[in-house]
Amino acid sequence: MAARGQDASALVSVPLALAAFAWLVGELATVNALSQFALVAMLGLAVPVVVGSKAAGIVLFPLSFLFFAVPFGEFLLPQLMEWTATFTIAAIKASGIPVYREGLQFVIPSGSWSVVEACSGVRYLIASVMIGTLFAYLTYRSMARRITFVAISILVPIVANWARAYIIVMLGHLSNNRIAAGVDHLIYGWVFFGVVMLLMFWIGARWREDPVVADGIVLASSDIRHTGRTASAGVFALAVIGFYRLSQCQFFWIGCSTPRSGLTSPKRSSLDSVGSWHASAESIRWRPHYERPNASLWQQYGHDKMTAAAFVAYYHDQTRTRKLVSSTNELAPTIDPRWSRVASGTRSVHFPNGEVSVQTATLRSPQGERLRIWQWYWIDGRITDSDFWAKVFTARSQLLGRGDASAAIIVVTPLKGDVDSIDAADAVLSRFAADLAPVVHATLSSMGSVR
Numbered sequence: 477m478a479a480r481g482q483d484a485s486a487l488v489s490v491p492l493a494l495a496a497f498a499w500l501v502g503e504l505a506t507v508n509a510l511s512q513f514a515l516v517a518m519l520g521l522a523v524p525v526v527v528g529s530k531a532a533g534i535v536l537f538p539l540s541f542l543f544f545a546v547p548f549g550e551f552l553l554p555q556l557m558e559w560t561a562t563f564t565i566a567a568i569k570a571s572g573i574p575v576y577r578e579g580l581q582f583v584i585p586s587g588s589w590s591v592v593e594a595c596s597g598v599r600y601l602i603a604s605v606m607i608g609t610l611f612a613y614l615t616y617r618s619m620a621r622r623i624t625f626v627a628i629s630i631l632v633p634i635v636a637n638w639a640r641a642y643i644i645v646m647l648g649h650l651s652n653n654r655i656a657a658g659v660d661h662l663i664y665g666w667v668f669f670g671v672v673m674l675l676m677f678w679i680g681a682r683w684r685e686d687p688v689v690a691d692g693i694v695l696a697s698s699d700i701r702h703t704g705r706t707a708s709a710g711v712f713a714l715a716v717i718g719f720y721r722l723s724q725c726q727f728f729w730i731g732c733s734t735p736r737s738g739l740t741s742p743k744r745s746s747l748d749s750v751g752s753w754h755a756s757a758e759s760i761r762w763r764p765h766y767e768r769p770n771a772s773l774w775q776q777y778g779h780d781k782m783t784a785a786a787f788v789a790y791y792h793d794q795t796r797t798r799k800l801v802s803s804t805n806e807l808a809p810t811i812d813p814r815w816s817r818v819a820s821g822t823r824s825v826h827f828p829n830g831e832v833s834v835q836t837a838t839l840r841s842p843q844g845e846r847l848r849i850w851q852w853y854w855i856d857g858r859i860t861d862s863d864f865w866a867k868v869f870t871a872r873s874q875l876l877g878r879g880d881a882s883a884a885i886i887v888v889t890p891l892k893g894d895v896d897s898i899d900a901a902d903a904v905l906s907r908f909a910a911d912l913a914p915v916v917h918a919t920l921s922s923m924g925s926v927r
Contacts, residue, residue: 492518568642632672787885
């Protein structure tokens with residue numbers, strides 16, 4: 477029996493090594509969630525290394541529950557906000573109130589409303605799943621009931637948040653915006669959420685199962701003593717972390733490169749003219765919100781009565797607080813009173829080096845101005861419109877010792893508001909991006925090269 481426990485514990489060496497590698501990739505790509513999840517996984521996997529697999533099985537749930545300590549869920553914000561807006565507007569229409577929607581903003585006769593991050597319900601969801609998981613473990617014994625209750629704890633806060641948003645809007649509408657139109661609507665939301673959670677746990681407790689007293693487990697000395705193969709994986713994990721932290725270079729499989737510093741910003745003279753487009757006077761009163769780039773450029777252009785502008789944010793030697801792909805880097809924050817996003821998507825664009833995909837967005841100001849925007853990423857010579865692949869390309873470049881030079885490239889042109897205007901704006905941006913991309917990509921390549 478001791479040999480069998482030893483073999484089970486030794487199997488931990490593979491996931492422990494993988495967790496260490498995932499931590500390294502997360503650090504190189506500055507993906508905080510990946511690094512933190514991997515670190516928690518290493519802590520949990522270290523338990524069978526020290527006390528054996530039998531003891532680790534006893535504390536499996538507490539070890540797994542540690543994953544809730546990782547801040548997580550920001551990627552759900554756009555979808556949850558979209559669902560909340562869609563349900564709220566449908567419910568308002570069903571109540572007989574006319575409503576006009578544009579993106580996440582909508583207008584009813586008593587005033588205008590907007591679905592922002594606080595309205596997404598992601599905080600309700602995370603709190604509900606964490607508490608629901610603990611409740612299910614302590615209340616039920618069968619796995620089927622536990623899984624069912626956790627699934628309910630995921631569904632209930634989402635639907636409850638939809639109902640909360642609808643109730644808040646109706647309270648504001650029926651009271652002529654005297655209540656639930658300011659900070660108080662957040663208070664009402666948490667009270668509503670608390671009541672819903674209490675009801676969910678009260679109903680769930682009706683099917684509780686009494687605990688079963690388990691027989692004591694005696695650990696053989698061999699479970700603790702014979703862990704050489706697994707301990708070697710732990711040493712490997714610590715070596716990866718220690719080498720990365722203590723050295724002043726980028727870790728990769730074939731060598732070491734000192735961090736680059738002192739890179740120059742793009743020379744404005746090199747981008748004063750791109751193709752048939754020439755620098756023009758400022759006419760677009762908008763700037764994307766990108767925090768602490770190593771170098772940035774904003775330039776407006778004109779050609780044959782067409783107007784366009786380019787923004788480039790260049791990053792290298794990225795950290796957790798200063799990186800290209802971040803929730804704080806965006807075209808227009810949802811709390812920005814000057815611009816709001818009313819549409820977004822992707823489209824395929826022809827560049828001189830082939831077809832690429834770009835993100836698209838339409839912004840609107842309170843004065844009725846509208847902008848059409850395209851955006852893509854440049855990472856070590858690779859082009860992508862995906863935040864996920866931008867992180868993957870950054871990690872790959874780091875592992876190959878090529879550094880983390882990367883940039884966001886944004887082009888924008890004004891439009892009027894109808895569908896025909898969007899098509900015309902896309903045609904302008906297509907011509908502009910085809911001329912701009914080769915120049916910007918070449919400039920970035922020269923800045924990001926390692927000698």
